[in-house]
Amino acid sequence: MNRLLPSAAAILAVAFVLTGCSGSDEEPAATESATAEASKPAPEKAEETEEATAAEEPAAAATGLSEPGTKAGIGEALTYEFTGSDDITAVVSTKLVSVEPASADEAAFLLEQIPALKGYKITLIRLEQTKVSGGAVAYSADYTSFSPVDTEGEAAQEVTMIGWDVCESNSFPTEFDESAGMVTQCLVGASVEGGNDIAGAMWDGGYADPNPYDKYQGKPLLFMK
Numbered sequence: 001m002n003r004l005l006p007s008a009a010a011i012l013a014v015a016f017v018l019t020g021c022s023g024s025d026e027e028p029a030a031t032e033s034a035t036a037e038a039s040k041p042a043p044e045k046a047e048e049t050e051e052a053t054a055a056e057e058p059a060a061a062a063t064g065l066s067e068p069g070t071k072a073g074i075g076e077a078l079t080y081e082f083t084g085s086d087d088i089t090a091v092v093s094t095k096l097v098s099v100e101p102a103s104a105d106e107a108a109f110l111l112e113q114i115p116a117l118k119g120y121k122i123t124l125i126r127l128e129q130t131k132v133s134g135g136a137v138a139y140s141a142d143y144t145s146f147s148p149v150d151t152e153g154e155a156a157q158e159v160t161m162i163g164w165d166v167c168e169s170n171s172f173p174t175e176f177d178e179s180a181g182m183v184t185q186c187l188v189g190a191s192v193e194g195g196n197d198i199a200g201a202m203w204d205g206g207y208a209d210p211n212p213y214d215k216y217q218g219k220p221l222l223f224m225k
Helices: 046-062 104-113
Strands: 015-016 078-084 089-101 122-135 146-150 157-162 182-191 198-203 221-224
Touching: 078 122, 078 221, 089 198, 089 221, 104 122, 104 157, 122 146, 122 198, 146 157, 146 182, 182 198
Parallel strands: none
Antiparallel strands: 015 157, 078 089, 089 122, 122 182, 146 198, 157 182, 198 221
16 A cells, blocks of 8 residues: 555645534544645625626526536536636536545545544545636646535535645646546545535636636535435
8 A cells, every 4th residue: 555655755735624514513623734725715795796696507508507506426527617817718527436435544644644634534536527618728727616515515624635646636737628638636525423424526616707606605516426
């Protein structure tokens, strides 16, 4: 298993910060994040966001894109318009490949890196993305728009591991802009005993504006087993 479990020096950064996820009353305490991730600001005016969401849902259906709130199972693809930080857009198809518990060795390694994971069940979520059409988006990142969900489709605890080759998230490679270009993504979710298990991931629309998929004011796409 040495191939799967790199040394601590190979891990560039780890982060484990409690999110608003369900669980038992006595959840293990979390450590502070070792990396600072840029968070997307919530819309200032909820009413404007709700109006935009209502207007965008019919538009999504008319263009063949998956409507906000659509749920897909393993192997079922959902299609959406990805918007990069430079405002270049491309239509991307994403499907859930697997939702599996970490092996005993993988869980032990993560616990060694992040002691606050003691008492949590670790789940690895894998997705596959292909480009359908649109502008050149190589080197742009869509994986930041995905996060774990529980069996109720609600946001769950995420563990960020940068540099762990067992479960990697990747920016779009140059091949992604070519015919049949494909990229895989992997997320790490954590759940407590007695709480809802990790069941998949949500996609929250990223930098889209307006954003009918926003997890606070819209309806994310759900990829669940």
